Amino acid sequence: MGGHLKQSHLITAQERLRDQVAHALRAALISGELQPGRVYSAPALAADFGVSATPVREAMLDLAREGLVEPVRNKGFRVTEVSERDLDQYAELRALIEVPTVGAVTRSATREQLEGLRPVAEEIVACAGAHDLIGYLDADRRFHLALLALHGNDRLVETVGELRKRSRLYGLTALDERGLLVASAREHLELLDLMTAGDAAAAEACMARHLGHVRDLWADEDH
Incomplete structure (x- = not known):
């Protein structure tokens, strides 16, 4: 039982980190730090944030579902250009x-x-x-x-x-x-x-x- 409890806490912490990274990425998009048309890799962004690449990839997928970025195979994510x-x-x-x-x-x-x-x-x-x-x-x-x-x-x-x-x-x-x-x-x-x-x-x-x-x-x- 203790193992299950510990694992649920871990999942919550991972989800919270993913949300925090997604929030930081949105802020960077809005302020123009992440520029339209440019491709950014999850490992490079993770290094900037001081976290592992996994929550960055997950957060980027959240942003992709919102239409803010689009995946680029083997390279990372391109910031969507808005006309x-x-x-x-x-x-x-x-x-x-x-x-x-x-x-x-x-x-x-x-x-x-x-x-x-x-x-x-x-x-x-x-x-x-x-x-x-x-x-x-x-x-x-x-x-x-x-x-x-x-x-x-x-x-x-x-x-x-x-x-x-x-x-x-x-x-x-x-x-x-x-x-x-x-x-x-x-x-x-x-x-x-x-x-x-x-x-x-x-x-x-x-x-x-x-x-x-x-x-x-x-x-x-x-x-």
């Missing part, structure tokens, strides 16, 4: 889903539920100000998905989560250096203020503008 057309379509889908949902949540959520998101919105601004790009991306993801979750449709939240993964930002470091991240971060607080004031139309307009700015950032850095 302008792809980005336009992802942005359109997000707007179609998120803009009306923000209006619906404004009308249905309690003030307490909305105010519960304020610490995360403030965390986004703080991370942008501190040039903490990974923290910024993580807080931004948590804010948007938690806001959508107030609508009560789990599939909707999952769908937007997938769209966010596929429409990752490139060159975030350059955007940070130009001071554009802080302005984008503050839009989350503006959105929350409009929602707590009960102004659904203005909240929808703010979300549409915010998503438009995000798409503009992709265009700035992709080409």
Whole structure:
């Protein structure tokens, strides 16, 4: 029995490492450290992370299922290139889903539920100000998905989560250096203020503008 217990702990630890590596790889993709079109080997990435190649290969397979990378036989994984057309379509889908949902949540959520998101919105601004790009991306993801979750449709939240993964930002470091991240971060607080004031139309307009700015950032850095 003890052997089984020990083995289950080991599996949990391996799965956790795989998830941690996948998270780190996503962050590297989003920040542009891993570049579109380039091939990366699991052993080389494992050496960078200071782990064995196995969790890196497993994490890369997770990313391949999400369409972020593609396996290259005997070489490793190529970072998927996202075209302008792809980005336009992802942005359109997000707007179609998120803009009306923000209006619906404004009308249905309690003030307490909305105010519960304020610490995360403030965390986004703080991370942008501190040039903490990974923290910024993580807080931004948590804010948007938690806001959508107030609508009560789990599939909707999952769908937007997938769209966010596929429409990752490139060159975030350059955007940070130009001071554009802080302005984008503050839009989350503006959105929350409009929602707590009960102004659904203005909240929808703010979300549409915010998503438009995000798409503009992709265009700035992709080409």
